[in-house]
Amino acid sequence: MRIIRRKSELRDLTKSWHRAGETIGVVLTMGALHDGHLSLVKAARSRADRVIVTIFVNPRQFNNPEDLAKYPKTEDNDARMLGPLDIDVLYVPEAEEIYPTGFSTTISVSGVSDGLCGDDRPGHFDGVATVVTKLLLQTDADCTFFGEKDYQQLQVVRRVVADLDLKTEIVACPTVREDDGLAMSSRNLRLGAAAREMAPVIGRVLESAASTIRQGGNVAQALTTASQALMAAGFDAVDYFELRSDPDLQPMAAASRPGRLFVAAWLNGVRLIDNLPVQVELRASADARKTVEPV
Incomplete structure (x- = not known):
């Protein structure tokens, strides 16, 4: 597993994979990985020739600064968990790789983002839509994998891909639960x-x-x-x-x-x-x- 932090290095690698006719599966995460994330990685491994996992705690999808500050950051442990899963790249971009100086574009999705978490977390899905688009383009993903636990998010991402004519296939995976039934998060x-x-x-x-x-x-x-x-x-x-x-x-x-x-x-x-x-x-x-x- 190779750890990459710069999009230029990642793009050089993904271009070589596509030139060789290989497909790229991507799992987008904010880290603090659990078995739910790992199930997505396994699904990607079964569907694609190459697998990229991303870790980026996206500040634009947190409407509460305290929530962002409390979000667990466990990169070393995440890398250890991914080690046995035979992924090709762990992409951990710095903030400037996603939001460089002068960045001023926001992707907003109406309809499926209305109500539910869209009402209770203002701006959240704009942040999700924007960062997902950035990461799908940076990784040149042929397919990407989302859990159904965040079902509204899944529908927002599907709408973005359809409306912006992105090439990436969205693969939905069942919610993974603890033995006592609690959805993993x-x-x-x-x-x-x-x-x-x-x-x-x-x-x-x-x-x-x-x-x-x-x-x-x-x-x-x-x-x-x-x-x-x-x-x-x-x-x-x-x-x-x-x-x-x-x-x-x-x-x-x-x-x-x-x-x-x-x-x-x-x-x-x-x-x-x-x-x-x-x-x-x-x-x-x-x-x-x-x-x-x-x-």
């Missing part, structure tokens, strides 16, 4: 022992609400009950508990088409997010099951 490192023990409640409440809706239960009541359950369990606040259509992420009052249930809640100063697919189980009516006998 770098932010989980900031939970204290007591909060970490409580955190899996968010997944159980999400699954319960999704099950109720899948079986035709009242959506509004299911969402209210779920939010109340989180607060009763000791969560500090619930930013949202919503049903949205998939893939355009429009609010849904009823599960009349494929959708996803989304939640964001605070626990011990840490914001946890999760989501699950929801589609009502369709049952054929008695009339539809009747057969017509020939006359």
